[in-house]
Amino acid sequence: MAKVNRVLREDHWVFPTTDALTLFERSVLPIWIFDVDRHAMWWANDAALKFWNADSLEALLARDYSTDSATVRKRLRAVVDSAQLGDSAEDTWTLYPKGVPTPVRGRMTPVHIDAERRHGVMFEVHKIDNQVLEVSDRRLVEATRYTTVMISYFGLDGRLLSMNPAAIYAYGNQQSRIMNGRAEDKNLFLTRFKDRDLGRALFERATVGGEPSGEYEVQLAPGGIWHRIDLHLGRDPINGDACIIVVEEDVSSLKKAMLDLEKLNRTLEDRVAERTRELQMAQRKAEDANRAKSDFLARMSHDLRTPLNAILGFSQVLSSDETQELAARKYRSYGGDINTSAQRLLELVDDLLDLSRIEAGQFPVKPEPLDLIAMLDETLHMFRPSFPAITISMDHKGVADPTVISDRQGVSLIVTNLISNAFKYTPGKGTVSVTVADDTASDALIVTVADTGEGIDADDLDNIFEPYRRGSAITSQKTKGTGLGLSICSRLAELLKIDLKIESELGKGTTATLIIPKELDPDEAA
Numbered sequence: 001m002a003k004v005n006r007v008l009r010e011d012h013w014v015f016p017t018t019d020a021l022t023l024f025e026r027s028v029l030p031i032w033i034f035d036v037d038r039h040a041m042w043w044a045n046d047a048a049l050k051f052w053n054a055d056s057l058e059a060l061l062a063r064d065y066s067t068d069s070a071t072v073r074k075r076l077r078a079v080v081d082s083a084q085l086g087d088s089a090e091d092t093w094t095l096y097p098k099g100v101p102t103p104v105r106g107r108m109t110p111v112h113i114d115a116e117r118r119h120g121v122m123f124e125v126h127k128i129d130n131q132v133l134e135v136s137d138r139r140l141v142e143a144t145r146y147t148t149v150m151i152s153y154f155g156l157d158g159r160l161l162s163m164n165p166a167a168i169y170a171y172g173n174q175q176s177r178i179m180n181g182r183a184e185d186k187n188l189f190l191t192r193f194k195d196r197d198l199g200r201a202l203f204e205r206a207t208v209g210g211e212p213s214g215e216y217e218v219q220l221a222p223g224g225i226w227h228r229i230d231l232h233l234g235r236d237p238i239n240g241d242a243c244i245i246v247v248e249e250d251v252s253s254l255k256k257a258m259l260d261l262e263k264l265n266r267t268l269e270d271r272v273a274e275r276t277r278e279l280q281m282a283q284r285k286a287e288d289a290n291r292a293k294s295d296f297l298a299r300m301s302h303d304l305r306t307p308l309n310a311i312l313g314f315s316q317v318l319s320s321d322e323t324q325e326l327a328a329r330k331y332r333s334y335g336g337d338i339n340t341s342a343q344r345l346l347e348l349v350d351d352l353l354d355l356s357r358i359e360a361g362q363f364p365v366k367p368e369p370l371d372l373i374a375m376l377d378e379t380l381h382m383f384r385p386s387f388p389a390i391t392i393s394m395d396h397k398g399v400a401d402p403t404v405i406s407d408r409q410g411v412s413l414i415v416t417n418l419i420s421n422a423f424k425y426t427p428g429k430g431t432v433s434v435t436v437a438d439d440t441a442s443d444a445l446i447v448t449v450a451d452t453g454e455g456i457d458a459d460d461l462d463n464i465f466e467p468y469r470r471g472s473a474i475t476s477q478k479t480k481g482t483g484l485g486l487s488i489c490s491r492l493a494e495l496l497k498i499d500l501k502i503e504s505e506l507g508k509g510t511t512a513t514l515i516i517p518k519e520l521d522p523d524e525a526a
Helices: 018-025 046-051 057-061 070-082 130-146 165-170 172-180 196-207 252-319 321-329 331-359 372-386 408-424 473-478 485-495
Strands: 031-035 040-044 089-095 102-113 118-127 150-155 160-163 213-218 225-235 242-250 367-371 391-395 403-407 431-439 444-451 499-505 509-517
Touching: 018 040, 031 046, 031 102, 040 057, 046 057, 070 102, 070 118, 070 225, 150 165, 160 165, 165 242, 196 225, 196 242, 225 252, 252 331, 331 485, 367 372, 367 408, 372 391, 372 408, 372 431, 372 444, 403 408, 403 509, 408 431, 408 444, 408 485, 408 509, 485 499
Parallel strands: 391 431
Antiparallel strands: 031 040, 031 118, 089 102, 102 118, 150 160, 150 242, 213 225, 225 242, 367 403, 431 444, 444 509, 499 509
């Protein structure tokens, strides 16, 4: 290729006006300067006017290049950005003077033009003869046979023009339509997509010069395959018509890995969130338990002091010389008060010891035959004198055998606590009813203790089996107790394989249900 003499210094590649281009006017090579910033022709020599089939320089400079694709613009900008001022780069282009495809070999030199020193590129080109072009094309075509990148040419109407071997392998059915002249679908590009509206939007953007790209699901398998797809507006090198060049690469493995990673991240986030919720709930429960324990200790200190003070006071009266005469007159009354206080104190201590032994795993379980109905009768009989206004009912009809083999002390503690609660929380002329029935679903007896008392608030039902809980403050103040009864029942029921459930409605009463197995396995209890 002939070269223009490069004796000019670097600052000579700055052209404030076209007057400095006289040196290039007489060159036999087509030479022109293209304004990259404004994307317009800025100057051309006579040989360039002939190359571009222009009648005059003014006519050539007036031509509109706004329809050039983004690829062309990027290619020009790359020359400006990658080369120093005055340094040349050589490349092969297909240019379209008057719409006719013309392959050229060109030298491109970055320059500055006008007083504004805008970016421009000086072209010096010559046509490539057919023999050289054929060799070059054969090499390029052969290279596309071995690449895994899929390349397809489409007309602006969606007509498929050609595909490289990788695209033929992926979309073989479309290639057969071209060869057999059976292109039933108006736009074959759309048929590649699971979402045809998406394919249509991409194609329409490309036809107006956009270069859409991204990862999309294509219609190659029932489950779909992911391709990286880039669309470019170009020209058909055969006839110069505008066309859409589609470049694709299979990224299914990468996409699957990314989707798996996203799923794993979401799973980890969900696990962290769930664990955080669990920890927050555990913290709240611990704080609630700590407050309940503090409340219990405050109540317990009062409940312990009250009977102790009574015992100490009455015993002092009985043992003092100064109060002998008074003590003699009220001996029976003082003795009863001392006994009542001692029994109250013993009850508190027993509850604490029972819970402590159960939690420490030191509650001895000794299965033995026991008559459940007889035990319930005895317990009810024990409470009758203290609650004369309450109606008591006992129903055990249809029970073939009331005998169960379990731990007598444990079962007795459970039913005593439940019946005690039923009486204590049923003020006035309420009803306490106990029923015993055979469990038809398993070899067990069902015991229910129901009352028409105050009931339990729904917010307290979740915590009734936790130690030191006594429900609302109003209920706790009105009714004596340690708050350990139901906790003892729950732990004993678990130890003796008894199913214990509490149902209650505020203001309507409470029902406790026990499902007691007919025979307790000592090994399971241990």
